[in-house]
Each structure stands twice: as C-alpha cells, then as structure tokens.
Amino acid sequence: xxxxxxxxxxxxxxxxxxxxxxxxxxxxxxxxxxxxxxxxxxxxxxxxxxxxxxxxxxxxxxxxxxxxxxxxxxxxxxxxxxxxxxxxxxxxxxxxxxxxxxxxxxxxxxxxxxxxxxxxxxxxxxxxxxxxxxxxxxxxxxxxxxxxxxxxxxxxxxxxxxxxxxxxxxxxxxxxxxxxxxxxxxxxxxxxxxxxxxxxxxxxxxxxxxxxxxxxxxxxxxxxxxxxxxxxxxxxxxxxxxxxxxxxxxxxxxxxxxxxxxxxxxxxxxxxxxxxxxxxxxxxxxxxxxxxxxxxxxxxxxxxxxxxxxxxxxxxxxxxxxxxxxxxxxxxxxxxxxxxxxxxxxx
Amino acid sequence: xxxxxxxxxxxxxxxxxxxxxxxxxxxxxxxxxxxxxxxxxxxxxxxxxxxxxxxxxxxxxxxxxxxxxxxxxxxxxxxxxxxxxxxxxxxxxxxxxxxxxxxxxxxxxxxxxxxxxxxxxxxxxxxxxxxxxxxxxxxxxxxxxxxxxxxxxxxxxxxxxxxxxxxxxxxxxxxxxxxxxxxxxxxxxxxxxxxxxxxxxxxxxxxxxxxxxxxxxxxxxxxxxxxxxxxxxxxxxxxxxxxxxxxxxxxxxxxxxxxxxxxxxxxxxxxxxxxxxxxxxxxxxxxxxxxxxxxxxxxxxxxxxxxxxxxxxxxxxxxxxxxxxxxxxxxxxxxxxxxxxxxxxxx
DNA sequence: GTGAAAGCGCTAACAC
DNA sequence: GTGTTAGCGCTTTCAC
Numbered sequence: 138x139x140x141x142x143x144x145x146x147x148x149x150x151x152x153x154x155x156x157x158x159x160x161x162x163x164x165x166x167x168x169x170x171x172x173x174x175x176x177x178x179x180x181x182x183x184x185x186x187x188x189x190x191x192x193x194x195x196x197x198x199x200x201x202x203x204x205x206x207x208x209x210x211x212x213x214x215x216x217x218x219x220x221x222x223x224x225x226x227x228x229x230x231x232x233x234x235x236x237x238x239x240x241x242x243x244x245x246x247x248x249x250x251x252x253x254x255x256x257x258x259x260x261x262x263x264x265x266x267x268x269x270x271x272x273x274x275x276x277x278x279x280x281x282x283x284x285x286x287x288x289x290x291x292x293x294x295x296x297x298x299x300x301x302x303x304x305x306x307x308x309x310x311x312x313x314x315x316x317x318x319x320x321x322x323x324x325x326x327x328x329x330x331x332x333x334x335x336x337x338x339x340x341x342x343x344x345x346x347x348x349x350x351x352x353x354x355x356x357x358x359x360x361x362x363x364x365x366x367x368x369x370x371x372x373x374x375x376x377x378x379x380x381x382x383x384x385x386x387x388x389x390x391x392x393x394x395x396x397x398x399x400x401x402x403x404x405x406x407x408x409x410x411x412x413x414x415x416x417x418x419x420x421x422x423x424x425x426x427x428x429x430x431x432x433x434x435x436x437x438x439x440x441x442x443x444x445x446x447x448x449x450x451x452x453x454x455x456x457x458x459x460x461x462x463x464x465x466x467x468x469x470x471x472x473x474x475x476x477x478x479x480x481x482x483x484x
Numbered sequence: 485x486x487x488x489x490x491x492x493x494x495x496x497x498x499x500x501x502x503x504x505x506x507x508x509x510x511x512x513x514x515x516x517x518x519x520x521x522x523x524x525x526x527x528x529x530x531x532x533x534x535x536x537x538x539x540x541x542x543x544x545x546x547x548x549x550x551x552x553x554x555x556x557x558x559x560x561x562x563x564x565x566x567x568x569x570x571x572x573x574x575x576x577x578x579x580x581x582x583x584x585x586x587x588x589x590x591x592x593x594x595x596x597x598x599x600x601x602x603x604x605x606x607x608x609x610x611x612x613x614x615x616x617x618x619x620x621x622x623x624x625x626x627x628x629x630x631x632x633x634x635x636x637x638x639x640x641x642x643x644x645x646x647x648x649x650x651x652x653x654x655x656x657x658x659x660x661x662x663x664x665x666x667x668x669x670x671x672x673x674x675x676x677x678x679x680x681x682x683x684x685x686x687x688x689x690x691x692x693x694x695x696x697x698x699x700x701x702x703x704x705x706x707x708x709x710x711x712x713x714x715x716x717x718x719x720x721x722x723x724x725x726x727x728x729x730x731x732x733x734x735x736x737x738x739x740x741x742x743x744x745x746x747x748x749x750x751x752x753x754x755x756x757x758x759x760x761x762x763x764x765x766x767x768x769x770x771x772x773x774x775x776x777x778x779x780x781x782x783x784x785x786x787x788x789x790x791x792x793x794x795x796x797x798x799x800x801x802x803x804x805x806x807x808x809x810x811x812x813x814x815x816x817x818x819x820x821x822x823x824x825x826x827x828x829x830x831x
Numbered sequence: 832g833t834g835a836a837a838g839c840g841c842t843a844a845c846a847c
Numbered sequence: 848g849t850g851t852t853a854g855c856g857c858t859t860t861c862a863c
Contacts, residue, residue, distance in 0.1 A: 150554060151636075153840055164850045169842060179848060199613040200550035201840035204855050207497060209547070211590065211613070219576040220770075229566040232593040241613070242591045243558065246579040266546040266558070266588070289498070369774040394771060401774045423567075424741060427716040427748045429776040500856055511834045516858060526832060548856035551839050 152193040161189035172197055211241045212450060213267035217274075219246060221367065222393070222422045223439060224273055227295065230443020231271060238451050243267055269450045271295065274339065291453035293446045298339035304453065305463045306445045310340050313435040313468035314347035317389045317417040320433070320470055322355055324415065325478045326387035331362040332375050332399060334391040338367075344391045344419065365395045372398025379414075380406035386414055386479040393418035393425045393434055400428065400475070411477035421471055430474035441466045499540040508536035519544055558588045559797060560614035564621075566593060568714065569740070569769045570786060571620055574642065577790020578618060585798050590614055616797045618642065621686065638800035640793045645686035651800065652810045653792045657687050660782040660815035661694035664736045664764040667780070667817055669702055671762065672825045673734035678709040679722050679746060681738040685714075691738045691766065712742045719745025726761075727753035733761055733826040740765035740772045740781055747775065747822070758824035768818055777821035788813045 154172070158165045163186060170178050171186040178186075189195075203209045212235055219225055232242045243266065274296035293304045321329045331348045334341025349359040363378065365371035372390060376399030379385050390396035396418035400410055408414050410430055418425060421436035445464055453459055501519070505512045510533060517525050518533040525533075536542075550556045559582055563571055579589045590613065621643035640651045668676045678695045681688025696706040710725065712718035719737060723746030726732050737743035743765035747757055755761050757777055765772060768783035792811055800806055 150839085154842095155840080165840090166842075166851080167849060170849085173842085177848060182848080198551070198840050200547045200556070201855090202842080203547035204545070204551050204839090204857085205841045205843080207855080219572055219579065225566060225572045228591075229593070232566065232591050236593060244575075244579050244589050244591055246576070246583060369771055373774060394774075397771055397774045401776060401778070404776050424716055424744055424771060427720060427741075427744045429748060429751050431748070497855085501858095502856080512856090513834060513858080514832085516856095517833085520858085524832060529832080545856050548839090549858080551841085552856080552858045554839085 151198070152195050153198070154195070156193050157186065157189045157195045160193055161186045209266055209268050210239060211243050211267045212447070213243045213245060213270045215245050215247060215270060215272045217247050219244075222420055223437065226437075226439035227273060227443050227446075230440040231446060232443075233440075234444045234447035238447060240268070240447075240451075268454045269293070271446050271450060274298070291450055291459065293450045293453075295442060295446060296339055298343070302461050304449050304459065304461055306442055306449065307463070307465060308340070308437045308439075308442060309465040309467050310343035311347035311350075312465075313419060313437070314344040314389070315351045316468060316470040317419065317435050318348050318351040320472070321387040321389060321415060321417060321476065322351075322357075324387070324476060326415065327479075328352065328357050328360060329387045329389050330360055330379065330385050332365050332372060332388060332390040332395050333362040334395075335366045336364065341367075341391050348389055365391065367392055367394060369394045369398035369401070371395060373402050375399060376402025377406070379403075380408055387476075388414065388416045390416060390418050393420045393422045393428075393432060396432055396434070396475075397425075397428055400430075400432075404429075411475055412481055415476040415479070417476060421469075426473060428475075433473045433476040434471050436469040436471050438466050438468070498545070499542050500545070501542070503540050504533065504536045504542045507540055508533045556613055556615050557586060558590055558614045559794070560590045560592060560617045562592050562594060562617060562619045564594050566591075569767055570784065573784075573786035574620060574790050574793075577787040578793060579790075580787075581791045581794035585794060587615070587794075587798075616640070616801045618793050618797060621645070638797055638806065640797045640800075642789060642793060643686055645690070649808050651796050651806065651808055653789055653796065654810070654812060655687070655784045655786075655789060656812040656814050657690035658694035658697075659812075660766055660784070661691040661736070662698045663815060663817040664766065664782050665695050665698040667819070668734040668736060668762060668764060668823065669698075669704075671734075671823060673762065674826075675699065675704050675707060676734045676736050677707055677726065677732050679712050679719060679735060679737040679742050680709040681742075682713045683711065688714075688738050695736055712738065714739055714741060716741045716745035716748075718742060720749050722746060723749025724753070726750075727755055734823075735761065735763045737763060737765050740767045740769045740775075740779060743779055743781070743822075744772075744775055747777075747779075751776075758822055759828055762823040762826075764823060768816075773820060775822075780820045780823040781818050783816040783818050785813050785815070 154165045154168045157168045161168065163182060167178060167182060168186055171183050214228060214231060216224055216228070219228065228244070235242045269291035272292065272294045274294060293306055295306055318329050329348070329352065331345060333345045336342065345362055352359040363375040365375055372395030375395070379388065379399065380402055388399060390399060396416050399416060403410055403414055410416065418432050418434035421434045425432040425434050445466065449464070501512045501515045504515045508515065510529060514525060514529060515533055518530050561575060561578060563575070566572055566575065575591070582589045616638035619639065619641045621641060640653060642653055665676050676695070676699060678692060680692045683689065692709055699706045710722040712722055719742030722742070726735065726746065727749055735746060737746055743763050746763060750757055750761055757763060765779050765781035768781045772779040772781050792813065796811070
C-alpha cells in the first residue's frame with residue numbers, strides 16, 4: 138500500500154539556475170558560467186555560486202541545455218541483439234570510450250533486422266536526442282540504400298560490407314579467416330572444412346569468402362561450407378554430420394560457440410580432439426580457453442573496435458564534416474589445444 | 485581528405501514545428517496536436533499536416549519536448565560491467581521492455597564500484613536526462629547509505645541486499661543455491677563443496693549463505709568455501725586444488741564460468757565427470773549445454789528480471805509515488821550430464 | 832476543431 | 848568579470 142504522504146508533488150521541478158542566482162546574489166549568466174566551468178569568473182564569486190548551488194541542490198537541466206546548444210552529449214547505438222558475445226563486448230567498449238569523452242550511450246535494440254525497424258529506430262534516435270549514431274550490423278538482409286541515413290547526422294557503421302560514403306569500423310574478418318585456415322594448413326591438413334555463420338551475416342560471409350580464397354591460393358578446391366547460425370546448437374548438429382563422415386580432419390568454425398557445439402558432437406562420437414580432428418574458432422570468448430580441449434581461435438579486439446568508433450564519431454561531431462572511410466582492426470591467432478597435425482597422438 | 489563542400493552548415497537545425505505549420509497553412513499548435521496523436525484534429529487537417537511534415541522532413545525535437553513536459557522518455561541504467569553474462573542478459577531484457585514502453589535506455593558504465601563513482605554516475609544521470617534509473621549492483625563494497633539517491637527520482641535496484649525503502653528486483657539467489665545443493669545431496673553425496681563468488685558480490689554472498697544453510701538443514705557442517713572471482717581462471721585454480729585433495733565428490737560453483745574452469749582442471753587431473761566428481765553451475769549460459777560434459781546448472785530468468793524492473797519503474801514514473809518492496813524471480817534446476825550419484829559409472 | 836500567447840531552463844551575443 | 852536580452856522548439860492554457 139503506497140503511502141500517500143510520500144507521493145512526489147506533481148509540479149515539483151528541480152531548482153533552476155535562477156534560484157541559484159537569487160541565493161548567490163548574482164545573475165543567471167554567472168551561474169551558467171560557473172556551471173560550465175568557464176574561466177572568466179572571479180574566484181570569490183565562483184565559490185559563492187558553488188555554495189548556493191549546493192544549498193538549493195541545483196542540477197543542470199539537460200533538456201534546456203540541449204535545446205540551447207543543439208548538443209546532447211549522448212551517442213546512440215542501434216543493434217539487433219545484445220546477446221552475442223561480440224556485440225556485448227563492442228557495446229562495453231563503446232560505453233567506456235564514450236564515458237571518457239563525457240558522453241552517455243543510448244541503446245536501441247531492434248527485434249528484427251528489417252528495413253522498417255532500422256529506419257524506425259534510426260528515426261527515433263535522430264529526433265535529435267543524440268549527437269551521433271553507431272550502427273552494429275550483426276546480421277541483416279537489407280539493402281543499405283533503403284535505410285535513409287540522414288546526411289546531417291554523424292554515423293559510424295560496424296560492418297565491413299557497408300557501401301562507400303559511410304564511416305566504417307570493423308574487425309578484419311578476412312585476416313582472421315585467413316589466419317585460421319593457414320594455421321590448419323600449416324599443421325599439414327590436406328584441406329579445411331568450414332562451419333559458416335548464417336548467410337544473412339556479412340561478417341559470416343566475409344569469413345567464409347576468405348576461408349575459400351585462402352584454400353584456393355594453396356591450390357585446394359574449397360569443399361562446400363556447412364551452414365550454421367552462430368549457435369552452439371547449430372555447431373552440434375553440423376559436428377554430428379562431420380563426425381559421421383569420418384574423412385574430415387580440420388574444421389574452421391566461424392565463431393567459438395559453433396566450435397564448442399561441434400566439439401561436443403565430436404566427443405560424443407568418440408573422436409579425439411585434436412588427435413582425430415582439429416578445430417579452430419573465431420572470437421576468443423572469455424570461456425574458450427577453458428573449453429575441453431582449450432580452443433584454438435581467432436581473437437577479435439572488440440575494445441579497439443569500440444574505441445575507434447567513438448573516436449571517429451566524436452571527430453565527425455566536432456568538425457561537423459563526414460569523413461567516410463574504412464578502418465579494419467587486426468585479429469590474432471591464439472593457438473591452444475584443439476589443433477594438431479593430422480593423425481597426431483591423441484594424448 | 486575531407487571534401488569541404490560536404491561540411492555540414494554550422495547553424496543547420498532540422499525543420500521545426502513552425503516550418504510545418506507554414507507549409508500546411510495551420511498553426512503550430514495544430515502541428516503539435518498531430519505530432520502527439522491527439523484526437524481533436526479534423527482528419528483532413530491531419531492529412532495536410534502529415535503531408536507537410538513529410539515534405540519538410542520534420543522530426544520532433546526531443547530536447548524541446550522534454551524541456552516542456554519534464555519527461556524524457558528515457559530510462560538510465562547504471563552498471564559496473566557489461567561483460568558478465570548476467571548483466572548483459574539483464575540489459576538486453578531491459579532494453580526490450582523499455583522499447584515496448586516506448587522509452588530508450590541510457591547506459592552509464594562505472595569503472596569501479598566505489599561510492600564516488602556511483603554517486604557521480606547517478607548525479608550525471610539525474611540531471612533530468614532520464615525519467616528513472618535502474619542500478620545493477622553486480623558487485624560492490626559500498627555502504628548504500630553513502631550513495632545519495634535523490635528521493636525525487638524513481639529508482640529500481642537489482643540486488644537483493646539493498647536496504648528497505650528501495651524498489652528491488654532480483655533473482656531468487658537463495659532458491660537457486662538451495663536447488664543446486666539439494667540436487668547433489670539427493671544424488672547421495674555426503675556433502676557439497678562450494679566455489680563462491682567474490683565476497684564483494686551480494687549475489688555471491690547470498691548463494692554461499694543458502695548453500696551453507698541447506699547443508700546445515702541436512703545435519704551437515706558446511707566445509708569452508710573456496711573463494712573465486714567469477715572467472716574461469718579462478719574456477720580452474722580452485723578446481724586444481726579440489727582435484728589434488730581427492731576426497732571431494734560434489735561441487736556447487738556460484739556461476740557457470742567457474743564451473744567450466746573447474747571442469748577443465750578435473751579433466752587435466754584425469755578425474756571423470758560425473759563419475760569421480762559431480763558439479764553444478766549457476767546461470768545457465770548459452771554455452772553450458774555444450775560444455776563437456778553438458779553442465780547441470782541453475783537457470784536464471786534474466787528476461788523476467790529486466791521486464792519486472794521496467795514494469796516497476798514505469799509504474800513509479802507514472803504515479804510519481806515510490807513503492808518500495810522486493811520482487812524475487814524464481815530459478816530452475818536444469819539437470820544435464822555433469823552430476824550423478826557418487827561413484828557412478830563414468831561412462 | 833483551431834489559434835494566440837506564454838514560458839519551460841538554459842546559453843550566445845552583446846553591453847558595460 | 849558580470850549583467851541584460853533574446854530565443855532555442857515545444858506544449859499548456861485559454862480563447863474562440
């Protein structure tokens with residue numbers, strides 16, 4: 138039962154700059170100057186104002202400030218899901234970098250990667266509540282041209298597939314896939330099979346393309362790729378297929394989760410990893426080093442991706458000039474225990 | 485080299501309500517009514533205004549609207565880290581629920597759980613840029629009283645340890661720990677050892693307390709708990725200790741990551757899971773079902789936690805009346821392959 | 832069903 | 848170093 142006496146008064150608004158000015162015996166403008174840490178205020182006056190702020194419990198009103206300055210000190214992030222390892226790490230890095238630049242982060246999650254949703258989210262975000270936008274294109278089907286990205290708002294896109302004219306930051310997917318494939322080839326495997334991400338994902342597509350290209354460069358015709366959907370379940374299903382065939386010795390999975398699912402299937406089929414079959418993942422999640430066996434994988438530098446996004450976005454916000462271009466963040470091969478030469482002792 | 489001709493004009497602001505009014509040949513007020521979907525507008529007028537909005541490319545200015553109404557249609561989330569499975573899932577659920585209520589979510593990440601940081605973040609957030617705040621207390625050392633949570637802003641705290649007078653939502657930590665412990669006891673283990681979370685974490689503390697209490701109820705003196713820090717590394721370190729002792733048959737780890745690390749250590753020590761040793765985790769992460777062996781664990785309903793937070797917060801925002809109280813979201817025991825009676829066949 | 836006036840809290844521009 | 852004036856874009860209030 139709510140206590141009526143505790144109800145917050147309908148009209149209560151916080152003390153304004155005028156209230157502070159009255160108490161400090163100065164003009165509103167001077168209070169504003171102190172609030173914004175301008176230098177041209179007499180130290181004694183400043184102290185008086187600060188004291189007055191404290192006594193009345195003053196807090197600046199962001200809305201009024203934003204209305205006046207046209208700046209919100211907030212950046213928007215549009216994403217389809219927060220529940221993938223990569224997106225969550227990227228968002229983590231973005232919030233950290235944004236905080237360093239004294240900006241907050243407003244997240245808009247879109248249930249479906251349909252054009253309508255992206256446009257809708259973008260529209261909501263572009264109601265000038267943010268100074269710029271970062272779009273994480275984890276997976277999607279849509280034609281970029283259909284999303285009307287207003288030219289008057291800074292945008293950074295995390296997706297190497299985005300067209301020209303955008304500012305793009307992404308992990309170097311191709312480099313990672315190449316490292317994985319060459320590591321396996323270098324171990325002596327005759328070919329490398331691939332568990333791909335969903336074909337709606339551009340990062341998945343890039344990894345698959347680079348895997349196939351690397352194979353061809355080595356004079357090997359790429360076998361057909363298995364089509365997964367990033368989940369451990371799909372990895373398990375495909376792993377079961379792979380185990381049933383019995384002729385595959387090296388697998389490159391497009392992410393660690395699918396690699397994990399595949400390893401589960403291999404274990405159940407009695408296949409030794411890496412004795413009978415080697416597997417490489419992609420991401421280097423927190424847990425991968427504790428998988429059984431510890432997973433050889435491609436590490437993505439999500440922190441750097443997030444940092445770069447904010448850096449580019451802040452620059453565009455400050456200069457008010459778009460600077461389209463692509464930045465790729467390098468990957469690292471992390472060798473652990475899930476890979477070995479073909480037929481190596483299983484111990 | 486940026487093309488100077490593409491520079492955004494300094495003064496460019498989006499078209500305002502007045503521009504739309506001019507084109508539609510109505511007053512600004514009528515445009516506002518259409519924009520806010522008020523009913524008292526003639527359908528013909530409405531269409532004309534809508535068309536005008538479209539031609540000038542009108543977007544409402546949130547700052548002006550917020551300044552006027554005192555409502556931002558945004559809720560703030562304060563968290564220490566986004567990189568734990570639980571926090572991320574909770575944030576995911578919060579953004580989904582907030583979107584359903586047509587609100588955006590502003591995230592503030594605090595590097596350290598110190599009083600100063602929380603207060604600082606809270607102050608930033610409470611500069612009226614949000615209508616309410618959700619605080620995720622993943623882990624902390626601070627005395628709640630030291631954080632000055634202004635009485636005039638709706639707050640929901642995710643942390644069952646928060647004092648009275650707050651609106652609290654949390655997973656029923658005690659229930660989960662009890663389920664884990666009783667499952668192991670029910671299998672016939674003489675006692676259950678515990679890999680605890682850091683002692684700075686209240687959820688960790690609650691799980692440890694409930695584990696010990698359950699043991700005592702069964703007439704068993706709880707053995708000392710191993711102190712982990714949520715990471716797989718700490719689980720691995722403790723798992724190595726456990727394996728070295730050789731007399732432990734049942735372990736309850738306070739999260740899935742530590743359980744994973746411990747299992748790695750057990751494997752390396754040649755211990756069969758669950759033949760020689762059984763283990764239960766807590767969280768039910770995406771990957772747990774694909775661990776080797778698939779992990780028996782306690783599932784948390786993060787989606788429900790997030791949903792409840794928004795529901796309570798929205799209610800407080802609308803009624804302007806705080807309604808302190810605690811809501812606990814139940815857990816589920818998910819039995820997989822990492823647990824069995826002591827000495828069971830390892831196959 | 833529609834319009835005119837006023838003002839939310841702040842800061843840019845200018846005066847002194 | 849400080850004050851005055853004006854107005855950002857919107858909605859509330861009150862007319863009509």
